[in-house]
Structures are given as C-alpha cells and as structure tokens.
Amino acid sequence: MPHGDAITELILESFRLNGCLLAAGDALLQDLGLTSARWQVLGAVALSPAPAPVAHLARTMGLSRQNVQRIANELDASGLVTFAANPHHQRAKLVLMSERGRAVYAKAAARQSPWAAALARELPDDAIEEATGVLRALRRRLESGQATLRKENPA
Template sequence: MSDRGELLSATALTTFRLNGQFLEVSEELARPAGLTASWWQVLGAVLHEPLPVAGIARVMGMTRQGVQRIADLLVERGLAEYQPNPAHRRAKLLRPTPEGRAAVEKITPGHAALAARLAEELGEEEWAAILEALRRLSAAIDRLQ
C-alpha cells in the first residue's frame, strides 16, 4: 500500500474495528459485575486518584458531556461519589465508592483470562510491540492536532 491516503484510511478503519472489538469484549466482561463498558471506563479512570469530569474525558478520550452523564449515573447508583476539589470550586472530583471498587474487582478474573489468551495468541513481545506502535500513532496524531 504505497498511497498515503489509502494507508491513512486503512489505519483508521482498522482502528475503528479494533475499538468496536474492545467495546464488545468490555461489555461482556463488565456485564456480570453489573456495569457497562462505559461505566467501567469511567470508574477505571478514577481508581487510583479522584479526577474532575474534564480530566476523565481527557484521559479516556471521551466527551466531557458523555463523562458527566455516566458520572451522574454512577453516583446515582452508589458506585461513585463527588467530593470537593481543592483546586477548583465548581469542578468536583469523582471517586469510586467501595461498591464501585468491588464491581470493578469482579471483572478481574475475566480480564486476566482474556489477557492470558491474547498473550498466547500474539506472544508477549509482539503484543508489547503492537502497544508501542499504537502509542506512537496516538502521540503523532496528538502532535498534529
């Protein structure tokens, strides 16, 4: 594939397909824990430290409005809570509740099983190289924007 336009199109289409595949697998992993893939994504962003909605959106590549909607649902269901943000009066921080952490923990066995199967399929070195290539591609797109 020598045409740069074709290369870009093929890269984008492959990435879209991969994103869809990850979303499908994430839904399957999250369902037994009573979560959706997007709820898991938002909870996962705040497992190690509370973040404002805008920070979660940046880290996860989501819209601020989408994260706000999910965060409000998580709070409503007792899986997360808002806390004051010392750095910004109006942008509260989101953090998981013990129930939210427990729900994410229920995903761990299925997550570990999928990781083992992928490592078997790809080999750990090839998988690490793929991850590095994806990170370089993402960083290049960030620089161009």
C-alpha cells in the first residue's frame, strides 16, 4: 500500500474511532448529565494547573474557542462550572470547577477507568504505546504546519 494511502486509511479509521468514542462516552455518562463534549471541557478545567479562560482551554484541547465557550456556558447553566474575573484580561473570564462539577467529574472518572481497562483488554501495551506515538506525531506535524498541502504548479 503506498505511503499516502496508508496514512489516509489511518485518518479515516481515526474519524470512525472518534465517532465510536463520542457515542460510548455519551452512553457512559448520560445519567450524570454529561455528553462526551461536556466531559471533555469539564476535564480540561479539572486538569488545568491553574484557572484558565476559555481560549486557553480551547487551545489545550485543539478545539475552537467558540465551541468551548458554548459548552462552558452549558456547564455553567448546569452548575458544573462557574466564571470568575480574570486579573489579566477583563473580558476573558476564568472557568472554575464548582463543587458539583468536582463531584460529577469524580463519578465520570470512576466510570472511565474500568471502561478503559476493559477496552484495552487483550491489546498489547507496546502496541497501544506505538499507536499513541504515531497519533501524537501526526497531531504535532499538523499543529506545526509541517503537513501543509503544497499545490503543484499547473503544467
């Protein structure tokens, strides 16, 4: 299989996997009032070393600021996060985890761990690590602009 075809197949499989992961996450957390998207943003808030504005969370997650803002607003309306004044930027509020948000996030994490273990069962650790490395390398190439399309000059 030519190199370009192989990477295209990996990309297509990644898209299919992403859809399956989103559906599985939605099913796993539905009774907690979370979707996969809400869980992802809540996780970014939980794992941030310091309170951060939406734009910073979006960059960390590789998502658009507008999409993360919409989800953060939903989380705020659900009482899972709150917004606080940002001493460094008047308009860019900081996103903080609420007490209820911490409790819901802890319940989600408690479910995710055994689910992930079951998903990984019978897959060799070194294969998982190698796949992670390939996906990380592709992401970094895309983020750095190394994989830009070069248009050929028409003949």
